[in-house]
Amino acid sequence: MTMQPPARSTEDLNALLRGVSRSFYLSIRVLPAPLRRPIGLGYLLARATDTLADTTQMPAAERLASLDNLTAAIDGTATLEDLRGFAGRQADGDEQRLILALPQCLAALAATEPQDQEAIRGVLRQITRGQKLDVQRFGEPGPCRALENADQLNEYTYLVAGSVGEFWTDLCLRHLRDFAGAQPERMRELGRAYGCGLQLVNILRDVRDDLAAGRCYFPADELAQAGLAVDQVAREPALLLPLWHRWQALAEEQVADGMRYADAVKDRRVRAASALPALLGARTLALLEAAGPAALEQRIKMPRSEVHGVLLRLLFTRAGRAPLQAHYARLAGKVGGAGWDNAGR
Numbered sequence: 001m002t003m004q005p006p007a008r009s010t011e012d013l014n015a016l017l018r019g020v021s022r023s024f025y026l027s028i029r030v031l032p033a034p035l036r037r038p039i040g041l042g043y044l045l046a047r048a049t050d051t052l053a054d055t056t057q058m059p060a061a062e063r064l065a066s067l068d069n070l071t072a073a074i075d076g077t078a079t080l081e082d083l084r085g086f087a088g089r090q091a092d093g094d095e096q097r098l099i100l101a102l103p104q105c106l107a108a109l110a111a112t113e114p115q116d117q118e119a120i121r122g123v124l125r126q127i128t129r130g131q132k133l134d135v136q137r138f139g140e141p142g143p144c145r146a147l148e149n150a151d152q153l154n155e156y157t158y159l160v161a162g163s164v165g166e167f168w169t170d171l172c173l174r175h176l177r178d179f180a181g182a183q184p185e186r187m188r189e190l191g192r193a194y195g196c197g198l199q200l201v202n203i204l205r206d207v208r209d210d211l212a213a214g215r216c217y218f219p220a221d222e223l224a225q226a227g228l229a230v231d232q233v234a235r236e237p238a239l240l241l242p243l244w245h246r247w248q249a250l251a252e253e254q255v256a257d258g259m260r261y262a263d264a265v266k267d268r269r270v271r272a273a274s275a276l277p278a279l280l281g282a283r284t285l286a287l288l289e290a291a292g293p294a295a296l297e298q299r300i301k302m303p304r305s306e307v308h309g310v311l312l313r314l315l316f317t318r319a320g321r322a323p324l325q326a327h328y329a330r331l332a333g334k335v336g337g338a339g340w341d342n343a344g345r
């Protein structure tokens with residue numbers, strides 16, 4: 001494999017962000033300038049730690065050690081190790097370049113204002129804790145394993161994604177005057193649920209690939225209550241459908257919390273950026289529901305053209321609250337847009 005040159009400038013890092021994010025980059029693009037840098041940098045570092053955790057060609061112990069080192073380097077308490085070996089294992093050129101660009105990312109972090117630095121470091125501690133748990137539970141070769149219970153699944157979705165909703169909220173509260181119509185703690189609560197819901201969407205979408213890799217995020221105690229064993233569902237993913245529907249219902253409610261979140265945001269640009277992942281999540285859930293059992297046998301995702309169409313409609317309507325509600329209703333397959341507005345909440 002030919003090694004890709006590392007990023008050398010802020011412009012290169014922006015291009016790298018565009019390369020490694022399919023939809024989140026679209027949200028970052030519409031944010032006000034004071035928010036773009038810390039949120040974009042936080043995303044790049046989180047994507048890098050995720051790449052280390054997911055490089056399954058490397059032994060789990062080696063991935064855990066590298067995650068520990070990168071977390072310490074982000075915290076400023078250690079020197080980043082040489083990760084060219086990890087970079088060389090990446091089939092995707094953008095992810096390869098991301099690993100090689102980590103020294104530049106860390107330099108950009110050191111140049112960020114202190115409060116934003118601490119916010120980025122704080123959320124990365126949470127994210128890498130969740131990623132390490134994942135490697136510890138599923139990182140070694142062997143038969144398919146399941147999480148023990150719903151608490152473990154909820155813990156995982158919070159650490160790797162719910163914490164991001166809190167991070168986003170804290171940055172907005174600090175950088176934007178009169179950020180939202182709801183109280184800060186309510187926004188953090190909604191942001192936390194929103195992030196968890198988006199991670200659940202990923203889990204629901206990726207069932208086939210996860211089972212093939214030996215990972216079952218559906219709790220073992222729930223499988224047992226349904227009379228199922230992990231090895232059974234690994235062979236026949238469609239057997240998971242009743243459990244899948246239960247967690248799909250939670251994902252729908254948490255994505256709806258994302259729309260409640262966006263509805264409370266006063267700045268139209270931030271409202272648009274906040275709403276976009278929920279709109280895409282709602283559409284993905286609708287596609288999964290329409291696919292039926294096939295959603296457990298193949299990977300369902302929105303075409304890129306449809307993703308851009310959602311963004312264009314969002315920008316055309318300037319993220320007005322009524323158009324947002326109608327747009328969400330169409331994408332989610334709901335009638336009348338009921339279920340996410342903030343009335344009485």
